[in-house]
Amino acid sequence: MSPRRAAVLRDGGDRSLRDHLIATAERMISEQGTAGLTVRGIAREAGVADGVLYNHFTDKEELLAHALRAHVRTVEQGLSALPRPGAGTVAGNLRDYIAYGLEMHRVILPAMAGLLGRPEVLARFATANEPGEDYRDRLLGYLRAERELGRLAPGARVESATAMIVGVCHETVLTLLFGGAPPEPNVDDLVATLLDGLSP
Template sequence: MPTGVALRDAREQLFDAAERILLRAGPSALTSRAVTTEAGCAKGVLHRHFADFDAFLAELVRDRVARIDGWAAALRGAAGTGSVAGNLAAALTDLFGSVAVAIVALITFRDDLRARLRRAGPGGGIPLLTEAAAMVASYLAAERELGRVSGDADVDALAPALIGAGHLLFADRTSPRPEAGAVRKVVASVLAGALRDDAPVTDRT
């Protein structure tokens, strides 16, 4: 039994520890010793579960990216309700108010990790941001079908523009979080000309 806490789910304990370090001190502070110390376990625990530290970090990124599936389903389910700009502002706040900004910083900070992730999923782009853009594009397509987004709107171009703008708003971990009104203003600016009818969809039967 390793020293420290008994790990019922070692992987998740280690992932959570790495996330706390990322949020507190940034990617430069993330080492295998820092993670195991934060998790309260022996250093060998990490290496029993992962081939090396970059393999651990790659799995951390994939685990956090997988969470976007749940957010995507919820956002698409909101199509036709509330306002388009409001729904997207809330989604961006949830996304970038989480560990997403720190994960993106980690990917860009570590060249070996970025290369490993690209070999595993050679679709291009930065992991997490790519999936987030797909989430937004799917939602905008649903709103286009409902007539609240213009029929000729290029949702595949608007989505990464929204993700990029959202990332810039939240990127500075040392600054206060942007206010809801500021996020919504940015969303509305990006979507200017694409919104057709932002009122909630009523029963048309």
């Protein structure tokens, strides 16, 4: 480990320089969003030379995608835990999933807004997920498990239900991005509409 690297990681425990750079960029995203975020700014905040980033990432877009993924995970850690299959009622659990999704999307909006002109970052962010890790995958997994438990109809189209819920979350965020007043979805109505087609 170089003296410079040792200095910036002195209090970081076992964290690697790559992890340090991701954590630094993630903190900057959470504080100021992604608009105007530069390699030089990230390097200075991390306490390293500009070129060090390219020893650990192909380019700035790769670093930003990983930092954005870390930011989403941090946001999710601050939200209530999602219900488990078989616990409570399906209707109550769906309300919790929808509330979680709406809040998560609202909180990460500032970070995403600065990347509208950077589709390459968003594409890498989308492919950086491990299967089953993101909100959509967890929601779909929950609905599939409830179907297997018999709490949803055997032929319940849980993929379409997942798309509907995620679409409501996206609609709220997209409306805000374009400067409109976000629609306030009636969660009870949405759950009732879903369960009319999903209940055994």
